[in-house]
Amino acid sequence: MRCRLWLALSAWLLLPASDAGRHMPKLSDKKLCADAECSHPILIARALQDYYPGDCRFIPIRQGQLVYVYAMLKDRGNLFWAGSVQDSYYGQQEARIGHFPSSVVEETHPLMPASTEVHTTEWDFYCF
Template sequence: VCLLHKRRGSLDLACIRQALQQRKMTRRVYLVVLLLCLGLMCPLGTGIFMDKLASKKLCADDNCVYTISLARAEEDYNAPDCRFINIKKGQLIYVYSKLVKEKDSAEFWAGSVYGEQYEDHMGTVGYFPSSLVSEQHVYQEANKTVPTTVRNLQKPSWLHNYTWLCNANLL
């Protein structure tokens, strides 16, 4: 706010310039904040691209619903994104499929944790590195090669609290 000069009764030009510069600066700040907000919102609308882990997997059946084996975690593993599950050392894991390793990629298996003390995580199926577990018991051989693209997203009848991965096409 510019004050009138007492002597001349006119506005101070320096004060007017300062007020205009502050307005320009304020507009620039608002514009930068708006652009940042729009930029941060964009991934939410379009999704986040995640590399496909493999194009084929080995299963015991065509739908990958039967358990292949029971494995025990040898180390802790923290899931890097929603396709994976957290596992703790000593935890038992039902294995439902094994991704067919491609090029330089790591070998991942899909499974869910087992045990009453892990009740909150039971039924959540996700990937984990096969190098961090040891198979305790093989129920049946994984001899069916199946594409990793999921076509049917219905809950299997054998699992009550089954949680599908964040994006079925990224399996």
């Protein structure tokens, strides 16, 4: 009985520390994409430095990695972009889309113009 109580209390204490499974504050109300679904990459960028995310809305990036940018958040001076990082060895790291500061990457290959303005939803900033 005592073990079950300790286990339940431990699980309860860990829940508030996790961002997973909840909506986070929106970083922007609008984003610029190549299409209405933001399904085509706008550009390829290379990471200038390591970036360690502050919460689950963001993705970690290592210096030198290629980042496929799918959206540029419009408010607040284009500070954040959304994209995907794939490791140099296929299968080593699962591709995941998330946000990152635009200042940690440099554009290397433009692919499509970011000419479609799309409203963000709460699901753009949901933590899984």
